[in-house]
Amino acid sequence: MQRVEPRVPSGFRDFSPEESRRRHWLFTQLRQVFELFGYDPIETPAVELLEILLGKYGEEAEKLVFRILNSGDFLKDVPEEIRQTNDYKKWLKHISDKGLRYDLTVPLARYVAQNRGKITLPFKRYQIQPVWRAERPQKGRFREFVQCDADVIGSYDPYYDFEMVLLLDEGFRKIGLGDHRKILINDRRLLQEVFKTFGIEGDGFRKATGIIDKLDKVGIDKVKQLLESEGFSADQIANIEQWLGFKDPEEARKYINDDEAIKPIITLLKQIKDPGITNVEWTPSLVRGLDYYTGTIYEVVLEGAPVGSVSGGGRYDNLTELFGVPNMPGIGISFGADRILTAMEMLKIEPWDTYHTNKVMVILATDKVSWKTLNSVVADIRAQNIPVEILPQKKMKKAFKTANNKNVRITIIIGDREVETAEWGVKDMQTGKQESIPVEKVAETVLNMLS
Amino acid sequence: MQRVEPRVPSGFRDFSPEESRRRHWLFTQLRQVFELFGYDPIETPAVELLEILLGKYGEEAEKLVFRILNSGDFLKDVPEEIRQTNDYKKWLKHISDKGLRYDLTVPLARYVAQNRGKITLPFKRYQIQPVWRAERPQKGRFREFVQCDADVIGSYDPYYDFEMVLLLDEGFRKIGLGDHRKILINDRRLLQEVFKTFGIEGDGFRKATGIIDKLDKVGIDKVKQLLESEGFSADQIANIEQWLGFKDPEEARKYINDDEAIKPIITLLKQIKDPGITNVEWTPSLVRGLDYYTGTIYEVVLEGAPVGSVSGGGRYDNLTELFGVPNMPGIGISFGADRILTAMEMLKIEPWDTYHTNKVMVILATDKVSWKTLNSVVADIRAQNIPVEILPQKKMKKAFKTANNKNVRITIIIGDREVETAEWGVKDMQTGKQESIPVEKVAETVLNMLS
Numbered sequence: 094m095q096r097v098e099p100r101v102p103s104g105f106r107d108f109s110p111e112e113s114r115r116r117h118w119l120f121t122q123l124r125q126v127f128e129l130f131g132y133d134p135i136e137t138p139a140v141e142l143l144e145i146l147l148g149k150y151g152e153e154a155e156k157l158v159f160r161i162l163n164s165g166d167f168l169k170d171v172p173e174e175i176r177q178t179n180d181y182k183k184w185l186k187h188i189s190d191k192g193l194r195y196d197l198t199v200p201l202a203r204y205v206a207q208n209r210g211k212i213t214l215p216f217k218r219y220q221i222q223p224v225w226r227a228e229r230p231q232k233g234r235f236r237e238f239v240q241c242d243a244d245v246i247g248s249y250d251p252y253y254d255f256e257m258v259l260l261l262d263e264g265f266r267k268i269g270l271g272d273h274r275k276i277l278i279n280d281r282r283l284l285q286e287v288f289k290t291f292g293i294e295g296d297g298f299r300k301a302t303g304i305i306d307k308l309d310k311v312g313i314d315k316v317k318q319l320l321e322s323e324g325f326s327a328d329q330i331a332n333i334e335q336w337l338g339f340k341d342p343e344e345a346r347k348y349i350n351d352d353e354a355i356k357p358i359i360t361l362l363k364q365i366k367d368p369g370i371t372n373v374e375w376t377p378s379l380v381r382g383l384d385y386y387t388g389t390i391y392e393v394v395l396e397g398a399p400v401g402s403v404s405g406g407g408r409y410d411n412l413t414e415l416f417g418v419p420n421m422p423g424i425g426i427s428f429g430a431d432r433i434l435t436a437m438e439m440l441k442i443e444p445w446d447t448y449h450t451n452k453v454m455v456i457l458a459t460d461k462v463s464w465k466t467l468n469s470v471v472a473d474i475r476a477q478n479i480p481v482e483i484l485p486q487k488k489m490k491k492a493f494k495t496a497n498n499k500n501v502r503i504t505i506i507i508g509d510r511e512v513e514t515a516e517w518g519v520k521d522m523q524t525g526k527q528e529s530i531p532v533e534k535v536a537e538t539v540l541n542m543l544s
Numbered sequence: 545m546q547r548v549e550p551r552v553p554s555g556f557r558d559f560s561p562e563e564s565r566r567r568h569w570l571f572t573q574l575r576q577v578f579e580l581f582g583y584d585p586i587e588t589p590a591v592e593l594l595e596i597l598l599g600k601y602g603e604e605a606e607k608l609v610f611r612i613l614n615s616g617d618f619l620k621d622v623p624e625e626i627r628q629t630n631d632y633k634k635w636l637k638h639i640s641d642k643g644l645r646y647d648l649t650v651p652l653a654r655y656v657a658q659n660r661g662k663i664t665l666p667f668k669r670y671q672i673q674p675v676w677r678a679e680r681p682q683k684g685r686f687r688e689f690v691q692c693d694a695d696v697i698g699s700y701d702p703y704y705d706f707e708m709v710l711l712l713d714e715g716f717r718k719i720g721l722g723d724h725r726k727i728l729i730n731d732r733r734l735l736q737e738v739f740k741t742f743g744i745e746g747d748g749f750r751k752a753t754g755i756i757d758k759l760d761k762v763g764i765d766k767v768k769q770l771l772e773s774e775g776f777s778a779d780q781i782a783n784i785e786q787w788l789g790f791k792d793p794e795e796a797r798k799y800i801n802d803d804e805a806i807k808p809i810i811t812l813l814k815q816i817k818d819p820g821i822t823n824v825e826w827t828p829s830l831v832r833g834l835d836y837y838t839g840t841i842y843e844v845v846l847e848g849a850p851v852g853s854v855s856g857g858g859r860y861d862n863l864t865e866l867f868g869v870p871n872m873p874g875i876g877i878s879f880g881a882d883r884i885l886t887a888m889e890m891l892k893i894e895p896w897d898t899y900h901t902n903k904v905m906v907i908l909a910t911d912k913v914s915w916k917t918l919n920s921v922v923a924d925i926r927a928q929n930i931p932v933e934i935l936p937q938k939k940m941k942k943a944f945k946t947a948n949n950k951n952v953r954i955t956i957i958i959g960d961r962e963v964e965t966a967e968w969g970v971k972d973m974q975t976g977k978q979e980s981i982p983v984e985k986v987a988e989t990v991l992n993m994l995s
Contacts, residue, residue: 096868097599099657101589102642107655110584110669117585129926131903131933131950133561134568138552138688139590139644139674140610148548159591160613162640164678168632181619189613191553193590204558206550213949217933218561223590227615237589252908252936259919368919417547452582457703468710468819475580482582482668485703498664499582 104230105237111447116239118445119430120221122267123241127219130260132243135218137200139193139225145203146192148415149385157226159236160189193225197242198385198412198425205246206416214247233400235431244425246412251357253424254389254408255364261393261404261426262370268433269442270395274403275372277392278361279379280342281407286354287345291332293325299384301325301333308337308378339377361389385409391426398436404428451543454501455483456492458508466532467507473536479543496522503539555681556688562898567690569896570881571672573718574692578670581711583694586669588651590644590676596654597643599866600836608677610687611640644676648693649836649863649876656697657867665698684851686882695876697863702808704875705840705859706815712844712855712877713821719884720893721846725854726823728843729812730830731793732858737805738796742783744776750835752776752784759788759829790828812840836860842877849887855879902994905952906934907943909959917983918958924987930994947973954990 101107108116124134140161147154163170171187178184194200197220205216221241230236243260245253258276265274284302288294293301304319311319313334320330332348339345342358349355358375365373381390388408395403406426413421437443453474455467471481482499486492489506496504506518506527517535520527521542530538552558559567575585591612598605614621622638629635645651648671656667672692681687694711696704709727716725735753739745744752755770762770764785771781783799790796793809800806809826816824832841839859846854857877864872888894904925906918922932933950937943940957947955957969957978968986971978972993981989 097595097866099596099654099864099867100593101654102591102593105589105591107589107658108587109659110586113585113587116587128900129929129931131905131931134564135561136559136564136567138556138558139676140553140556140688142551142553144548145550159615161644162611162613162636164610166632168630168635179619181617184619185613193612203550203552207558208560213946215935215946225590237591248936250936252934255915256934364915367915369916413550415548416550449579454582464706464815464818465820478580480580480582483703483707484666485699485701495664495666 102236104228104235106235114447115434115445116430119268119434120239120241123264123428124219124221126260126264126267127243130217130243130256130263132217132219135201135204135220136222137194137197137204137220139223140191141194141200141203143186143190143192145415146194146199149199149202153384154195157195157228158192159225159227160185161191161193162189163191195224195226197222197224197240197427198244201242201244201246201423202412202415205421206413206418209413209418215250215253216246217243218246219243233432233435239430241428241430242425243427244423246423247421249422251360254357254361257389257391257406257424257426258361258365258370258373261391264404264428265393268437269444270433270437270440273395273397273436273440273442275374275394275396277374277376277379277394278358279376279390280354280358280388281386281390282354282388283342283345283358284377284380286349286351287336290348291329293329297325301329302380305333305337305378306380306382313337337378340375342375342377357389381405381407389424395433395436395440398439400432400436400439402429403432403436448500449480450500450502451479452499452501453479453481453503453505453539453543454496454499455481455505455507456489456496457483457485458487458489458492458506459512461509461512462507463512470505470532470536474539477540479540493522503542505535505539553687555679555686557686565898566885566896567881570719570885571690571692574715574879575670575672577711577715577718578694581668581694581707581714583668583670586652586655586671587673588645588648588655588671590674591642592645592651592654594637594641594643596866597645597650600650600653604835605646608646608679609643610676610678611636612642612644613640614642646675646677648673648675648691648878649695652693652695652697652874653863653866656872657864657869660864660869666701666704667697668694669697670694684883684886690881692879692881693876694878695874697874698872700873702811705808705812708840708842708857708875708877709812709816709821709824712842715855715879716844719888720895721884721888721891724846724848724887724891724893726825726845726847728825728827728830728845729809730827730841731805731809731839732831732837732841733805733839734793734796734809735828735831737800737802738787741799742780744780748776752780753831756784756788756829757831764788788829791826793826793828808840832856832858840875846884846887846891849890851883851887851890853880854883854887899951900931901951901953902930903950903952904930904932904954904956904990904994905947905950906932906956906958907940907947908934908936909938909940909943909957910963912960912963913958914963921956921983921987925990928991930991944973954993956986956990 146158167188175183223237223239225237261276265271288298300323304316308316317330345355379392386407387410390407391405392402393404408424410422412423474481501522504520511517515532516529517532518527519530519538597609618639626634674688674690676688712727716722739749751774755767759767768781796806830843837858838861841858842856843853844855859875861873863874925932952973955971962968966983967980968983969978970981970989
């Protein structure tokens with residue numbers, strides 16, 4: 094048999110027991126917060142039809158999607174004229190009709206459109222599932238990662254713009270990052286109206302905002318230089334620079350007097366102050382990449398942990414437009430599990446249990462034990478939620494080494510002699526102290542040692 | 545914009561909030577049992593290299609695997625002579641090097657081989673993750689489903705053959721199916737040695753056992769007919785029929801006297817009786833599909849719920865052979881979440897909470913509320929682990945309809961008048977009784993109503 098190198102594809106990862114428990118801990122915390130805020134879970138398949146995955150974002154998504162090759166004879170549907178070309182893009186739709194989801198918003202839109210008769214609006218759902226992106230792997234950027242999304246679908250009410258802040262606040266508090274999180278907010282409506290007065294709209298708006306979004310990474314001089322090289326005028330650049338220096342959205346009244354563009358963010362900032370939520374900042378440079386946001390936008394960074402944005406989201410209109418279902422607005426946020434966990438390590442905030450500190454191991458060095466007796470002792474200990482591993486091993490030195498490697502706290506030793514005397518060994522692996530305990534007292538003894 | 549039909553690919557599924565909670569409940573129970581037995585969690589990527597996915601099972605796997613088309617210009621690596629053929633199988637390795645995992649055993653093998661220096665043997669791991677199979681969808685057969693696997697790697701000790709029974713027993717007890725589960729066991733070593741005395745080996749063994757595996761579905765007459773049509777002799781068929789009628793593996797001594805083939809299953813059956821585990825049956829027709837089992841095999845069915853096998857597993861040798869790592873035996877079992885949940889519905893055993901019976905909804909019919917006050921009332925209720933949804937809605941009739949649709953137990957009503965009087969409405973949605981409660985007593989009142 095040929096020998097294969099054991100490895101994962103570039104950009105993909107295994108998670109060790111410690112990492113898995115850490116991740117599970119994080120998902121459990123977020124799940125609890127979502128549930129307490131009245132969000133319902135859904136799950137959607139990893140695989141969606143390409144017409145859906147590519148329908149909304151088109152080119153942007155084309156590059157991101159992992160395509161699944163059609164099963165069986167995938168060549169049979171490729172037209173002859175396409176068979177002759179080397180333009181692989183022309184081949185794609187004939188050999189692949191499915192792909193892996195690259196976010197949880199497109200599946201949500203599909204789910205809402207598909208179940209619109211069955212769900213109660215506003216539909217508040219959360220979803221914690223992996224997504225896949227065919228991006229070039231980089232440090233800290235993976236091709237498979239879990240998104241933890243919460244969205245409210247079917248309401249234009251600005252209360253939900255506020256609820257997103259409450260949810261971010263509570264989510265980060267719950268995982269122990271309450272003192273580190275900074276919530277940045279902005280509003281696309283405001284950005285759009287203000288930039289219109291600078292003579293910047295449409296494609297120019299996308300270009301200019303794409304540049305100002307980089308402000309905190311590259312600094313103002315570089316931003317101005319980039320704007321210049323994209324052909325923005327000196328006046329426009331001066332206006333943008335002034336905009337970026339604003340501390341309060343009220344200052345936008347210098348340019349516009351459109352209440353619909355200014356009021357939402359001002360109302361939101363006021364609401365936030367009222368219950369004493371701090372460290373929320375209006376950030377005029379905040380844009381967020383995705384084109385589909387149409388109102389309030391959010392981003393969370395962690396002070397002291399420069400891992401980039403750990404959460405983000407915003408308001409969008411017409412979630413289900415692609416499916417011919419109109420007037421379905423939404424608003425949502427997403428917690429980035431990977432970056433949050435990296436940051437927590439950096440900040441040494443580690444509230445999870447990555448291994449059991451109370452693990453018990455039975456070292457079974459005999460074939461003569463009564464399974465009935467052993468089973469009942471073990472069951473009594475497990476009933477107190479304490480893991481018990483049974484290790485069949487006659488070599489004591491090896492058994493203790495295994496116990497130490499597995500972070501075992503207490504070992505129970507059963508050899509032929511222990512079966513005969515009906516007294517089992519109980520050893521504290523921290524102190525090294527070992528005692529002989531009558532079988533009927535073993536569970537009790539172990540539980541006392543752990544309490 | 546073109547209109548797309550919202551649907552999932554054939555063989556794939558969404559899970560509604562109710563279904564998601566039910567699944568989450570099941571995974572949580574199994575996770576707890578695995579942890580208490582000393583198994584550690586790992587997670588592996590959805591995507592693996594094809595050389596690994598196809599390395600072990602070859603043809604069997606070829607058809608099962610969803611292949612991922614190489615990113616970018618996938619045509620550039622297809623040799624010219626292959627470009628000219630219509631034999632799509634020749635194309636495959638040039639246009640796709642990755643695929644979706646179709647089980648959790650291949651990734652486990654890869655993980656163990658890759659981390660062999662780091663893990664402590666015996667390595668006890670559990671893994672609860674989805675797998676994908678490009679099979680033709682059928683009723684009850686899906687292309688994406690979650691497997692819940694527990695395996696012990698690196699020990700030949702027969703204790704673990706026993707532990708699998710303990711784990712199955714405890715797993716089904718924990719989810720409320722303890723009285724329904726029947727554990728079938730057999731041993732490949734025994735099957736092989738007995739069939740050798742019938743003159744049936746190699747390919748014939750695979751054919752004959754493939755047929756007898758269907759016994760409980762098709763009956764003995766059909767089995768005999770199938771054996772005949774495959775060219776087995778009258779003597780061989782008579783021998784097989786006798787074998788299938790055996791009730792005790794001791795009867796195999798009629799054919800063989802090979803202790804290594806008989807003793808393990810006899811020892812196991814004895815061990816099982818000792819602690820009083822019942823409803824475990826030696827089943828001479830039990831084979832299990834996969835070629836890689838080499839010792840004890842297990843299958844679980846549920847009496848009263850004819851959904852087929854809900855769990856299965858067995859012992860295997862040389863898990864990591866493909867990677868050039870020898871002597872790595874293993875044993876494991878897998879719980880089939882989908883079939884278990886279907887069976888639980890059939891049996892009306894429904895111990896999960898699919899929705900909160902204590903959900904509270906604040907109907908917010910005013911813009912004048914103090915967020916500070918509202919937030920603190922809501923936080924007091926949520927602190928008792930009770931979900932509170934805030935619904936901004938000025939139309940009371942609509943608000944109550946939404947509350948009913950969402951199974952809300954208690955509503956808190958805040959309109960302009962309630963803000964003025966500092967008395968909020970609290971309504972029991974079951975009795976319809978509504979009272980005005982001073983704001984500072986609202987949380988307490990709601991909590992009392994729920995306790």
